[in-house]
Amino acid sequence: MPKMKAAIFVEAGRIVLDEKPIPDIGPLDALVRLTTTTICGTDVHILKGEYPVERGLTIGHEPVGVIEKLGSAVTGFKEGQRVIAGAITPSFTSNACMCGCASQDGAGTKHGFKAMGGWRFGNTIDGAQAEYIRVPDATANLSPVPDELTDEQVLMCPDIMSTGFSGAENGAIKIGDTVVVFALGPIGLCAVAGAKLLGATTIIGVDTVPARLAVAKKLGCDHVVDFKAGDPVEQIMAITDGRGVDVAIEALGTQQTFESALRSLRPGGTLSSLGVYSTDLKIPLAAFSAGLGDNKIVTSLCPGGKERMRRLMSVVASGRIDLTPLVTHRFKLDDIEAAYDLFAHQRDGVLKVAITP
Amino acid sequence: MPKMKAAIFVEAGRIVLDEKPIPDIGPLDALVRLTTTTICGTDVHILKGEYPVERGLTIGHEPVGVIEKLGSAVTGFKEGQRVIAGAITPSFTSNACMCGCASQDGAGTKHGFKAMGGWRFGNTIDGAQAEYIRVPDATANLSPVPDELTDEQVLMCPDIMSTGFSGAENGAIKIGDTVVVFALGPIGLCAVAGAKLLGATTIIGVDTVPARLAVAKKLGCDHVVDFKAGDPVEQIMAITDGRGVDVAIEALGTQQTFESALRSLRPGGTLSSLGVYSTDLKIPLAAFSAGLGDNKIVTSLCPGGKERMRRLMSVVASGRIDLTPLVTHRFKLDDIEAAYDLFAHQRDGVLKVAITP
Amino acid sequence: MPKMKAAIFVEAGRIVLDEKPIPDIGPLDALVRLTTTTICGTDVHILKGEYPVERGLTIGHEPVGVIEKLGSAVTGFKEGQRVIAGAITPSFTSNACMCGCASQDGAGTKHGFKAMGGWRFGNTIDGAQAEYIRVPDATANLSPVPDELTDEQVLMCPDIMSTGFSGAENGAIKIGDTVVVFALGPIGLCAVAGAKLLGATTIIGVDTVPARLAVAKKLGCDHVVDFKAGDPVEQIMAITDGRGVDVAIEALGTQQTFESALRSLRPGGTLSSLGVYSTDLKIPLAAFSAGLGDNKIVTSLCPGGKERMRRLMSVVASGRIDLTPLVTHRFKLDDIEAAYDLFAHQRDGVLKVAITP
Amino acid sequence: MPKMKAAIFVEAGRIVLDEKPIPDIGPLDALVRLTTTTICGTDVHILKGEYPVERGLTIGHEPVGVIEKLGSAVTGFKEGQRVIAGAITPSFTSNACMCGCASQDGAGTKHGFKAMGGWRFGNTIDGAQAEYIRVPDATANLSPVPDELTDEQVLMCPDIMSTGFSGAENGAIKIGDTVVVFALGPIGLCAVAGAKLLGATTIIGVDTVPARLAVAKKLGCDHVVDFKAGDPVEQIMAITDGRGVDVAIEALGTQQTFESALRSLRPGGTLSSLGVYSTDLKIPLAAFSAGLGDNKIVTSLCPGGKERMRRLMSVVASGRIDLTPLVTHRFKLDDIEAAYDLFAHQRDGVLKVAITP
Incomplete structure (x- = not known):
């Protein structure tokens, strides 16, 4: 049985490169030979043991590669095609998917609903x-990469762009909206780009790392707020002339950040939450107008599927947004442990790393 | 200056009937002679000092009456017409109103947004x-009562129906949805009716008072859950075969109730909140799927305006829903202190009282 | 190779019962033994040669039956289960499906879009x-029938209810809307039921057949208009006091009917079109306010998929609507030619026929 | 009674500069001294007698100016403030406005609905x-101009931007959409800008005037199609690789153009219509998929109100879009007849003219 290299979870604190068999595929699957991938903040949660996965699981959910083999029931693709797949790979054939929440797919469960069930790569499967x-479900999840785009240009599509944009989309941003984004890591930066793409005309970014604030300005922030320079909510209120924001991401x-986002909303405003929380949350009574403020709190898990990927790649191809500044470091797969070390410690101004096998 | 009787707030624990001058009106106002009104749960919060209003303010926000006099700039009405006005009386001409959250109108404020600013009757004005x-803003807020409807038939429109229905509407209920309503007071009962009106096919009501559970069944509940008979979330999961609900109100x-509502949702489900909270709220991490469950929390303040009132009265006139069981007791205005006593203590199976001057 | 009986299209004017092989199935398919089916108005178009299909094709797209055999890649079902499938059977895995128009699925086409491509039964496959x-795509399209419902109770779900309801849903009917439905055949009657289910409070039905007008009243019409008794638009304007309707189906x-629907709209109203047209259509300038009336014209092809079917069956199970009056006649499959004869000539007050093999 | 100059309609073919009294105002009105205005294509329709208005009416609906006097019931403004008002000035207090179609406001009519009733300037009032x-209804319709913007920078807001953007908004453009705009006059060019602002990634513009095609590229067109170089629908299909567009404006x-727009849609696509038609329209059967294509046809009249104007000015202020290339010519009010002559004959590459009293 032919072998391959893979970064696997061993125990809290240890993700190591090891050998594993090249996967078998069933009729609905595709085997993809990876050409580029990356590490996500969620992978660092896994590394730290904050999000539990099975020992021996291959980590990572952002694949760019070439189709090596197609399952017998997969249609619309051919071997040798360059493709990406979303971080979230729903079946699209469950009741959950048909209720409009494909990312919560639990295709094999009784009713088709399972919290985060659409997230399989590096979570419930290798x-x-x-x-x-x-x-899995390759017909629905593979998406061909246009020839004119490099691997690195589409590397943000499977997760970072899809998640960040969904924060803007699910916040239902309208032309002329004022939007604030709390935390300008890769997801937050893509939320800024998404807000701009949807017609927000005043975008405020909150962080404290100068490099991030600088990239945020390039991607669409009209104002940046350093939360170490004073209460960010007060700064936002000053920028908005006391009005508050339409949408806080x-x-x-x-x-x-959750609480500051809520406090920065105008009456009737929406808090669009993308973060992965690790504690119970508190909603302060006043920030919530005792439940009478016509506010909304919406949460999103990264949307997947081939059409989503097609659209995100079309954003890149259109030149509307340039996310290449996000890839700050490059590693070979053989050196992935060093990449984790850099990324987990957020050294050297790292935003995203590109990993090439 | 001619005088009238009015129930005024004196101090925590005391709302008394007193004499006040009949109000003057400005060019945008109308003077309405009341023929029927009622007491709301919010009025009881005011009585208890839990919600602060100014000493001497006339309480109450659910008017049915006859136009006595129209301001010079009011159009579309004539004196002597029988009308209602919503509990919330937005100007409809502020920026907030044009952003789709008329109930958060702060017409006189700098940017037009003020939390709960559309609620004026018995809050910021008499x-x-x-x-x-x-x-105030009578052109936008008066709504003629069809001749075939009695005062009592439209008495629920200004607040109870409008609020309860908004819980169903803002939950974005769809045909075939499973919905649970937590607490079956007048608002919850109207939320049940609203859910049915929007096509929910499995409606679960949670309370413990037998009379309320019985009315809930009449108004559309397919199942009732007594929370004293065991964890209501477990009961809801049993009824839904483990699936959870699409919308929890x-x-x-x-x-x-907030936390139970959240825990009863399916992944991707919506919590539509109508309650007036008096403490900070906690969102349990698991019930929130760490922020990745594609859940929504939406809050609503009673929608107002003459078109809203027209539509609610058309629901009554159509016979689709019969809310007359909600009016359980009747009082003269002269006896309003006794009415408060009954209502505040929830004695004698009271749901709503009708007060007639 | 085992044989079965099937109603096949031979040529314009001739659909006959013949013998064909029992179908083979592939990995994504299921074989269903039919227990009940029906004839649709569209089948009559095919019979008359107005809608072209291939010679020898088995007609019909409304299946109720029992799973005889499952393809190797189908999940979530077991043989022997009683099921229905929608008239439209999208793959749910094409780009078109992920763009929100599953009925226009062209799973095998270059971009996944094909007008009416999701309609396969009795159109492009047997x-x-x-x-x-x-x-085909059985995982996504089979839907188990609850034990408490008879075949006849769910016989309207695959097409008639799904189509009729979609006319109300895509018209975006709101609580308190005034709605008119033009033509009260089975689809129109289900549109009436759908409008009621979504909270319309004034529903007007237009037809001329007394039996249909009578059923329409049972299903939710507040007013019926006989178009032979005078211009239906004038009658509608009289009923709505000159206002026009919010939604015309x-x-x-x-x-x-298209033109009358347009003329009956209020400014800003929506024409929701369900009919299958056979000629170019004219939009009269005045009825369209020269393009400045904020009107919408929306068209719908029957939504399919197992979740849609589950929801429609839940409507039946809830008792919210009783569609049994729609099945007016019953035939054995052996007598299907007689059934076509009756149905195509609309004799004997027929609305829908039930066919049992 | 003090006099002023005004361009008035005399008869088909004649709009002349004349003297009229300076208007009186009522309690809800404001008097604005104009500093800049422009001529619209609709005004040319009026000039030609194609759209009827009363003899003696002052033409024009795009005001930029300074508040001279405020009615007694107007709030939130002060005399001397620089403002714009939308071309459409709804009351925002009628039933129509509260049904979400403010532009169709008929505030004084029985039910509040009147086709195009919100359009008053240069139509039903001076x-x-x-x-x-x-x-009129000045509280709702005046919008202060930020100091940093010139008159010319906000001159497109009252009509051209608001209308053009509404074509994109009501087409419900999503991130990654392919959009075509038919006819690249000022409205079409703003529709291009609006489509880009909403995240469309492939925008195709159709016209034949080289100067317009050039401006279209600056404002966001990725492709331009010269309809004289061959069937534009074929060219669009070539650009979209046979897929068709998501939205055609x-x-x-x-x-x-209406028919070509319809023919260029993918199944499930939306035709968003902004044009003012002067004849009945034909919907070709095939382009409409016989009514089964899940297509939508939506029409829009320019949205108005102070919040709309505020948001459009924020788009200009944000620098997201630069519409200054649209103002190609400048005239004094005294020379408005020459301006009409140039504009009506589309001489000298005119797009929009600025008129200053």
Whole structure:
């Protein structure tokens, strides 16, 4: 049985490069030979043991590669095609998917609903930090990469762009909206880009790392707020002349940012939450207008599927947005442990790393 | 200056019937002679000092009456017409109103947004538990009562129906949805009716008072859950075969019901909150799927305006829903202190009282 | 190779019962043994040669039956289960499906879009007027029938209810809307039921057949208009006191009804079209306010998929609507030619026929 | 009674500069001294007698100016403030406005609905091509101009931007959409800008005037199609690789462009119509998929109101879009007849003219 290299979870604190068999595929699957992938903040949660996965699982959910083999029931693709797949790979054939929440797909469960059930790569099945990956429900999840785009240009599509944009989309941003984005990591930066793409005309970014604030301005922030320079909500109120924002996007996952986002809303405004939280959250009574403020709190898990990927790649191809500044470092798969070390410690101004097998 | 009787707030624990001058009106106002009104749960919060209003304010926000006098700039009405006005009386001409959140109108504020600013009757201006009421922005807020409907038939429109229905509407209920309503007071009962009106096919009501559970069944509940008979979330999961509900409506305003509503949702489901909370709220991490469950939390303040009122009265006139069981007791305005006593203590199976000057 | 009976198209004017092989199935398919089916108005178009299909095709797209055999890649079902499938059987895995128009699925086409491509039964593959049917993309399209419902109770779900309801849903009917439905055949009657289910409070039905007008009243019409008693638009304007309707549903497919629907709209109103047209259509300038009336014209092809079917069956199970009056006649499959004769000539007050193999 | 100059309609073919009294105002009105205005294509229709208005009416509906006097019931403004008002000035207090179609406001009519009733300037009341204008319902319709913007920078907001953007908004453009705009006059060019602002990634513009095609590229067109170089639908299909467009915006008002827009749609696509038609329209059966294509046809009249104007000015202020290339010529009010002559004959590459009293 032929072998391949893969980054696997061993125990809290240890993701190591090891050998595993190249995956077998069933009739609905595809085998993809990876050419580029990356590490996500969620992978660092896994590394730290904060999000539990099975020992021995291959980590990673952002695949760019070439179709090596197609399952007998897969249609619309051919071997040798360059493709990406979303981080979330729903079946699209469950009741959950047909209710409009494909990312919550639990295709094999009784009713088709399972929280985060659409997230399979590097979570419930082997992931993308390897030489090969099995893509489930491949007809629905493979998306051909246009020739004119490089691997690195589409590397943000499977997760970072899709998640960041969904924060803007699910916040229902309208032309002329004022939007704030809390935390300007890769997801937050894509939320800024998404907000701009949807017609927001005043975009405020909140962070404290100068490099991030600088990239945020390039991607669409009209104002940046350094939360170390004073209460960010007060700064936002000053920028908006006391009005508050139409939409606040939370892109970190802490009580602090969640609560500040809520406090920065105008009456009737929407908090669009993207962060992965690790504690219970508190909603302060006043920030919530005692429940009478016509506010909304919406949460999003990265949308997947081939049409989503097609559209995101079309954004890149159109030149509307240039996300190449996000890839700050490059590693060979053989050196992925060093990549994790850099990325987990957020050294050297790293935003995203590109990993090539 | 001619006088009238009015129920005024004196101090925590005391709302008394007193004499006040009949209100003057400006060019945008109307003076309405009240023929029927009622007491709301919010009025009881005011009585108890839990919601602060100014000493001497006339309480009440649910007016049915006859136009006595029209301001010089009011159009479309004539004196002597029988009308209602919504509990919330937005100007409809502020920026907030044009952003789709008329109830958060702050017409006189810098940017037009003020949390709950559309709620004026019995909050920031004199209310409806009196012989006369000044209706602001009357062109937008008066709504003629069809001849075939009695005062009592339209008495629920200004607040109870409008609020309860908005819980169903803002939950974006779809044909075939499964919905739970937590707490079956007048608002919750109207949320049940609203859910049915929007095509929900499995409606579950949660309360413990037998009379309320019985009315809930009449108004559309397919199942009722007594929360004293065991964890209501477990009961809901049993009824839904483990699936959870598409939409959970909270109609009380406590941590307990808020949290149970969240826990009863399917992944991707919506919590539609109507309650007036008096404490900070906690979102349990698991019930929130760490922020990745594609869940929504939406809050609503009673929608107002003459078209809203017209539509609610058309629901009554159509016979689609019969809310007359909600009016359980009747009082003269002269006896309003006794009415408060009964209503505040929820004695004698009271749901709503009708007050007639 | 085992044989079965099937109603096949031979040439314009001739659909006959013949013998065909029981279908083979592939990995994504299911073989269903039919227990009940029906004839649709569209089948009559095929019979008359107005809608072209291939010679020898089995007609019919409304299957109720029992799973005889499952393809190797189908999940979530077991043989022997009683099921229905929608008239439209999208793959749910094409780009078109992920763009929100599954009924326009062209799964095998270059971009996944093909007008009416989701309609396969009795159109591009063999249909349901037979002893057995091959259901494509079975994981997505089979839907188990609850034990408490009879075949006849769910017989309207695959097409008639799904189409009729979509006319109301895509018209975006809101609580308190005034709605007119033009033509009260089975689809129009279900549009009436759908409008009621969504909270319309004034529903007007237009037809001339007394039996249809009577059923329409049972299903939710507040007013019926006989178009032979005078211009229906004038009658509608009289009923609505000159206001016009919020939503007009066209359920026939002629210039006359299309144009009348448009003329009955209020400014800003929506024409929701369900009919199958056979000629170019004219939009009169005045009825269209020269393009400045904020009007919408929306068209719908029957939505399919297992979740849609589950929801429609839940409507039946809830008792919210009783569609049993629609099945007016019953035939054995052996007598299907007689059934076509009756149905095509609309004799004996026929609305829908039930066919049992 | 003090006099002013105004461009008035005399008869078909004649709009002349004349003297009229400076308008009186009522309690809800404002008097605005105009500093800049422009001529619209609709004004040319009026000039030619194609759209009927009363003899003696002042023409024009795009005012930029300074508040001279405020009615007694107007709030939130002060005299001397620089403002614009939308071309459409709804009351925002009628039933129509509260049904979400403010532009169809018929505030004084029985039910509040009147086709195009929100369009008053230069249609049913005196317009903006004058030294002074009476703005009705001024609280809702005046919008302060930020100091940093010049008159010319906000001159497109009252009509051209608001209309063009509404074509994109009502087409419900999503991130990654392919959009075509038929006819690249000022409205069409703003529709291009609006489509880009909403995240369309492939925008195709159709016209034949080289100067317009050039401006279209600056404003966001990825492709331009010269309809004289061959059937535009074929060219669009070639650009989209046979897929068709998600949204087609019609910005002229002819059968030719309407029909081509419809034919260029993918199944499930939307035709968003902005043109003012002067004949009945034909919907070709095939382009409409016999009514089964899940297509939509939506029409829009320019949205108005102070919040709309505020948001459009924020688009200009944000620098997201630069519409200054649209103002190609400048005239004094005294020379407005020459301006009409140039504009009506589309001489000298004119797009829009600025008129200053």
